[in-house]
Amino acid sequence: MTRILAHTRIISAILVVFLLAGCASTEQRSPHPKDPWEGFNRSMYNVNRGLDKAIMKPLAQGYKAVTPDFLEEGISNALANLRFPVTIVNLLLQGKLEDTGIALGRFVLNSTFGIGGLVDVATREGIPNYSEDFGQTFAVWGWENSNYLMIPLLGPSTLRDGIGIVPELWTDGVSIIVNQTDHYWLLGLNFVERRAAFLSREGALDDADDEYAFIRDAYLQRRDFLIKDGETELPDYDDFLLDDEEFDDSEFYNDGIQRPL
């Protein structure tokens, strides 16, 4: 426990440095309702992204390049399994008792027959998977809207989700093991693996005019999706069209302007 406290002190020292860095910001765009701290967040994003490009991304690429697919899958499974207690605890906290039972079964099955989680036996057996965390639980309890917050080193979050990371120190298997055994490489592997999982999708960042806003958008949409367990409404497409008068698009189909088949 004292070890965790010592870490917290180091982290808060780092935070102060980052907060100071965050004060010098200028970017002007129309404000986002969930991002009142945009100035700070933007500068923090630049710092994070700089570190990512210099350190995390190359590490993740190297990891992906040298690790055979089957091993990568095994490691990814094992880390997900270590993290799974976070999901179980939060299913319980959200009062989803039946799901808690199923999740517990998944965890036991994968930890035993799945050789410490290396093989995801449960998914092969058709047992559903879940993804819950404390941030989602706070949302279910009523803290639905929270300001966007770019956390130093950790990346996009909200105030709510950021606070939700704290209790993970006592529930995430990776963090528990590291705290008790000093196997810091596991923490490193955990970050690299998570970063590697994102490699194939970050090309979309090239499409972004404003990378920061793009990530904010994606993060908030994805969190909403996780909080509602995938039962999110579709966007209001009619509203997107802003049609005062009817737009006649028949000619796109009739004249073959619509892509030929």
Next chain:
Amino acid sequence: MKSLLSSLGLVLLLGFSIGLQPALAVDLKAEPQNLVQQVSDEIFTELDARRDYYEDDRDALEGLVRSKFIPMIDSIYASRLILGREGRKLEKPQIKDFADALSELLVRRYAEGILEFRSRDQLSVLPLVGNNTDKATRVRTKVVLTNGQEAPVDYVFRKTPVGWRVFDVVIEGISYVTTYRNQFGEEIRRDGFDSVLNRIRSGDVDTDFSKNES
């Protein structure tokens, strides 16, 4: 024995005729769920057969996506949603240009992501739930990625004069239309439509760099 042989012949014949179907086999009148299944099957059959080739040749992979996936997309409608208010100031040929650029963008993104899908057996089309209409029908799918993790991918269809078409793809709750709309809307207001169109078109250059990255 005779019936065994004839059924074997029937199977062979059937297999043969399926094999002979041209690329146009995608029946765009098919119901949305079937369409997703059919297009995915076709892409994965080809991908599984020559995975190494496609992993090394991004242009070939993009070609595959362009021929199989893009016909299912209503890029005009997607563009109008993305352009929103800005789109109403544009001429139809401009919207068409934007739609073509958007299609190419989707080709690149899809090609980039699809190698992470492990194999066709790892894609499942889920039952329709919720309120589905001619204007918006959401086909939910789940794919297992090469790292073993699952990703939900939803395709949002509408009924067009030429059949059901996809106008939005929602990956893990992140809608392409919503996200691009927020990006491009702001940019068009600032830099103008032509500038944005050119930037999207020139996106080809970027992917050449990122080719070696993943």
